[in-house]
Amino acid sequence: MRAEVAALLVKGAIELVPPAEMKCGFYSHYFIVPKKSEKRGEKSRRIIMQKHSSKMSKDIMKIFNDPIHGHIELHPLLVKIIDTPQFQRLRHLKQLGTKYLVYPGATHTRFEHSLGVAFLAGCMVKNLHENQPELNITKQDFLCVQIAGLCHDLGHGPFSHLFDGMFISEVRPGDKWEHEDASLHMFHCMRKKNGLGKEMEQYGLNLDEDIPFIEELIKGCKTDKQWSMKGRTEDKSFLYEIVANKLNGIDVDKWDYFARDCHYLGIPNGFDHQRLLKSARVCKVDGRNHICFRDKVADNIYGMFHTRYTLHRQALQHKIGYIIDVKIKDALVLADDKLMPGRKISDAIYDMPEYTKLTDHIFDQILHQSDSKPDLTEARGILNDILKRRLPKFVGEARLKEEDLKEKVKARLKEQPDKVSRSKVYQEELWKDWREKIKGHQTLKDEDFDIYVLDMGFGKVGNEPIENVHFYSKNEPNKAFKMEKYQVSSLKPKMFHEWLVRVYYKNTDYQNIQQKAEEFFHEWCKNNEFIDSGIMS
Incomplete structure (x- = not known):
């Protein structure tokens, strides 16, 4: 032939x-x-x-019918990965954690999200390969980027970000563990337990260079620093900006979860990732290859980050959903050393065979423990309260004037500069102020209230959404440049991040004191010059 x-x-x-x-x-x-x-x-x-x-290969590509992206095809090597216990575990981890208890449709899982990310990663690589063959993208590059997209969430624990952001940080306060670390360990465990190394070699991967490359893609790296990556040489730096973009936050992981979360939450999604995907192009920036976008899609990028804010504001940080997260965290803390004999729940983060068994089912494991385990009575009680909607009552929410608050606690912030510590410092300062102001009140007692500080914004990276994004023009497609906010529109906001304070009342007699509690909260906000969302001017 x-x-x-x-x-x-x-x-x-x-x-x-x-x-x-x-x-x-x-x-x-x-x-x-x-x-x-x-x-x-x-x-x-x-x-x-x-x-x-x-x-x-066309005959052995597997087709998945996805409600977001339609009929998608995945390479047989990806199917081998999907058909492992470590990946199938993702079917039992809800994408939005506990939010299904507020939004009934939010029952989608990390499993379908991971398939969607792998698909979009392939779309991005294919688009770059077709438009710029001089990039020398290989079949191995394509497979590695897709595998990274598929496996990037393997390390999530029960209830997603609640597990690492609330539970682990409380029971192991000195531990810097993150779910991305567990994703790498789970990926290693998956390969070892299922003999995937041989499968990868059969499809042309070089394990010595491609496995480190996949792991680097999962972990993410800043592509504007001195090159230290082992998986690929510097000319392939743009491949590190597809799955987990640490440079400007524009990646296919977000594109999938924006579309998927909005769909299942029933929240309109005004962001079209296809427009960005089709306009993506690799250009030289300070001698290094970066993914850039057409100048005319700058407004779409703002729309992307605004969609992120909308999701957090309406759903991910919903006032009831947030307190449910707090209560489930409390139950997990109480059950940490009591659920399983001889070991803690939190010990599983460094034991992948045990971590594979750890899913959202832990809620029912604690809830349905027999009376023979009296140590779990309090944890069971919390979960029963959640199901019966016996929750702390929301008193009020206000936006903080961060500059004034930073001035009060600047000495402590120097010692703890990261965002998580800043939230804790702000919370402690506000709790101290609340206690002082509530002293002597005839009805209200400080121990009946809880105060929480949350941060909310357009993105994690930088204050300005397009600060680290480069663009190209129709006339000069190989010349990268930055755009200022005023060049996009004069109507863009000045601030892209905010800190919120929320107050909850813990007891069940809230109806009797509701008016007094809310009046006190409004007065407290007024005295501190907070922007009180409960007061309409």
């Missing part, structure tokens, strides 16, 4: 054409069709030739 094809190519009777119908895969085979100059009446020929494998 190959000799026949070669002869026809030499004669100019046929030409290689990539298959148009491949949705977001890599060119693993080509159609060989008659050239247009072929004489009329001559017998048409159509031969399919494999480029990377002796099998027909």
Whole structure:
């Protein structure tokens, strides 16, 4: 067959054409069709030739019917990864943790999100490969980026960010563990337990360089610093900006969860990731390859970060959802050393076989423990209260004037500069002020209230959404430049981040003191010059 094809190519009777119908895969085979100059009446020929494998890759690509992206195709190596216990665990981790207790439709899981990220990662690589063949993107690059997208959330614990952001930080306060670390450990465990190394080699991966590359993609790295990556050379730096973009926060992980979370929450999604995906292009910035976007999509990037804020404001940091998170965290803390004999729940973060068993089912494990475990009575009681909606009552919320608060606690902030510590410092300062102001009140007692400080904004990286984003123009597609906010619109906000304080009343007799509690809260906000959301001017 190959000799026949070669002869026809030499004669100019046929030409290689990539298959148009491949949705977001890599060119693993080509159609060989008659050239247009072929004489009329001559017998048409159509031969399919494999480029990377002796099998027909189109025949073995697996199709998934996804409610967000439609019918998507994934490479057989990705399917091998999906069909492991470590990956199947993601079916039992809800994407939005406890938010299904507030939004009934929010029952989607990390499993389908991970498939979506792998798909979009493939779309991005394919788009760059087609538009810029000089980037020399290989089949191995394509597979590695997709695998990283597929496996980036393997390390999440029960109830997603509640586990690492609230539970682990309380029971292991000195531990710097993050779910990204567990994703790497789980990825290693998955390969070892399921013999995936051989499968990867069969599909052309070089384990010595491709495994470190996948792990670096999962962990994420700043691509504007001195190059220290082991998986790929500096000319492939743009590949590190697809799954977990630490430079400016624009990545396919967000694109999938924006679309997916909005869909299942029932919140309108005004952001179209396809527009950004199609305009993505690699340009040189200070001698290094970065993903840039057309100048005309700058407003879409603002829209992307505004969608993030909307999701957090309306759902992820919902006032009832947030206090449910706090109460489930309290139950997990109480059950940490009591649920499993001889070990703690939190010990599993460094034991992947045990961590594989740790899912959202832990809620029911604690809830349905028999009376023979009296140590879990208090934890069970908290979970029963959640199900019966016996929750602390929301008193009020206000935006803080951060500059004034920072001035009060600047000495402590120097010792604890990170965002998590800042939240804790602010919370302690406000709690101290609340206690002092409530002293002597005839009805209200400070021990009946809890105060929480939350941060909310357009993104984690930088204050200005397009601060670290580079653009290109239609006339100069290879020249990268930055845009200022005023060049996009004069109507963009001045601030892209805010700190909120929330007060909750812990007892069940709230109806009797509700008016007094809310009046005191409004007065407290007024005295501190907080922006009280409960007072309409």
